[in-house]
Amino acid sequence: MPPPQPSYTKVTHNATYPAINPTSPALSTAGKVVVITGASGGIGRAAAKSFAASGPKALVLLGRRPDALAETADQVRASHGDVLTQTHAVDLCDSPGVRAVMDAVAREHGGVDVLVHCAGMLAPVEPLITADPATFLDGYKTTVVGTLSVAQAVVLANANTNDAKDVTFVNLTTAGILFPAFPGMGAYVSSKMAAVKLLQAFAVENANVRLHNVHPGFLPTAMSAQLARTTKLPFEYDDNFLVWVVSPEADFLRNKLVFAAWDVEELKARRTEIVGSSERPGSGELWFGFQGFPRYVGGNPLPGTLPPSVGNGVDSSHQSEERPPSKRTHY
Ligand SMILES: NC(=O)c1ccc[n+]([C@@H]2O[C@H](COP(=O)([O-])OP(=O)(O)OC[C@H]3O[C@@H](n4cnc5c(N)ncnc54)[C@H](OP(=O)(O)O)[C@@H]3O)[C@@H](O)[C@H]2O)c1
Numbered sequence: 055m056p057p058p059q060p061s062y063t064k065v066t067h068n069a070t071y072p073a074i075n076p077t078s079p080a081l082s083t084a085g086k087v088v089v090i091t092g093a094s095g096g097i098g099r100a101a102a103k104s105f106a107a108s109g110p111k112a113l114v115l116l117g118r119r120p121d122a123l124a125e126t127a128d129q130v131r132a133s134h135g136d137v138l139t140q141t142h143a144v145d146l147c148d149s150p151g152v153r154a155v156m157d158a159v160a161r162e163h164g165g166v167d168v169l170v171h172c173a174g175m176l177a178p179v180e181p182l183i184t185a186d187p188a189t190f191l192d193g194y195k196t197t198v199v200g201t202l203s204v205a206q207a208v209v210l211a212n213a214n215t216n217d218a219k220d221v222t223f224v225n226l227t228t229a230g231i232l233f234p235a236f237p238g239m240g241a242y243v244s245s246k247m248a249a250v251k252l253l254q255a256f257a258v259e260n261a262n263v264r265l266h267n268v269h270p271g272f273l274p275t276a277m278s279a280q281l282a283r284t285t286k287l288p289f290e291y292d293d294n295f296l297v298w299v300v301s302p303e304a305d306f307l308r309n310k311l312v313f314a315a316w317d318v319e320e321l322k323a324r325r326t327e328i329v330g331s332s333e334r335p336g337s338g339e340l341w342f343g344f345q346g347f348p349r350y351v352g353g354n355p356l357p358g359t360l361p362p363s364v365g366n367g368v369d370s371s372h373q374s375e376e377r378p379p380s381k382r383t384h385y
Pocket residue numbers: 091092093094095096097098116117118119120122144145146147171172173174175196200226227228229269270271272273274275276277278
């Protein structure tokens with residue numbers, strides 16, 4: 055039997071359950087415009103079906119392969135013919151192309167409320183000693199440059215709408231960025247870490263971005279096929295968790311990394327320990343950080359450490375004279 059997956063919650067799931075049912079009123083996306091990148095791939099397609107069940111105003115699917123995108127759209131329409139579903143074939147590394155798509159979506163639908171970023175690429179799994187420096191950046195280009203162009207495009211497109219809409223941005227990442235390194239995965243894991251750090255900075259700079267990083271589990275998709283030859287895949291999957299994570303219930307998890315298998319009732323019950331206290335900015339859990347490194351220095355919380363109740367999870371102390379009440383220098 056494989057060892058149990060590391061877990062923050064005592065209860066974990068490998069199938070859907072009532073608290074993440076996308077048809078429940080608490081998770082409704084009625085009136086919202088949801089864009090999914092990588093919708094021609096495994097997780098993106100599952101996410102498209104889950105979000106369709108939550109009843110959005112429009113579901114916009116992005117990927118490069120028009121035939122695979124059309125297949126996703128057909129599957130969505132077969133079960134949720136009432137949801138306006140559109141596809142756009144675009145390479146995320148083509149920044150002007152992504153801008154044009156996102157501007158068109160915002161013009162037609164009045165902005166983008168939710169961006170689920172599933173597009174990704176598994177860089178060759180091989181020892182770094184044999185990695186080809188000439189092609190090494192290929193994976194980085196999709197994962198890092200593609201992520202930047204999507205993030206820029208959605209914020210700039212929303213800025214042109216009447217009410218400069220906020221966007222909830224879900225980044226699919228891997229728990230590998232947290233775990234000790236394992237052989238062969240250096241290119242992939244380092245590119246995924248770069249994307250997370252890039253998005254953290256992006257969210258600090260753009261207060262209208264609510265960012266969530268989600269590890270989906272190790273799932274049987276095209277991407278994982280290479281690894282699945284040697285590793286047992288522990289999870290079946292649907293992506294109802296992603297519908298939950300963009301809901302108001304999960305707002306307290308902004309800027310955090312969560313695993314899709316974690317039990318959401320337990321996460322909600324542990325909200326205070328996750329968010330931390332407004333008296334002690336940065337004291338909550340599920341941070342990316344370094345054990346022992348202070349999150350609060352010289353009377354100021356470090357960027358991104360304020361809990362949502364204090365300032366949308368985004369530190370604005372460098373722009374304001376307000377100081378948190380605690381006089382502690384380090385903890
Ligand atoms: N599967 C897992 O076990 C696992 C584990 C941890 C994290 N993740 C993450 O979850 C996300 C989804 O992975 P997946 O398993 O669903 O992979 P997948 O089935 O291989 O799908 C990848 C998707 O990314 C799109 N894509 C790749 N490069 C692109 C580009 N340059 N421009 C536009 N779209 C591009 C592909 O679309 P086209 O081919 O049509 O362009 C496809 O839709 C990824 O970020 C991955 O790193 C997956």
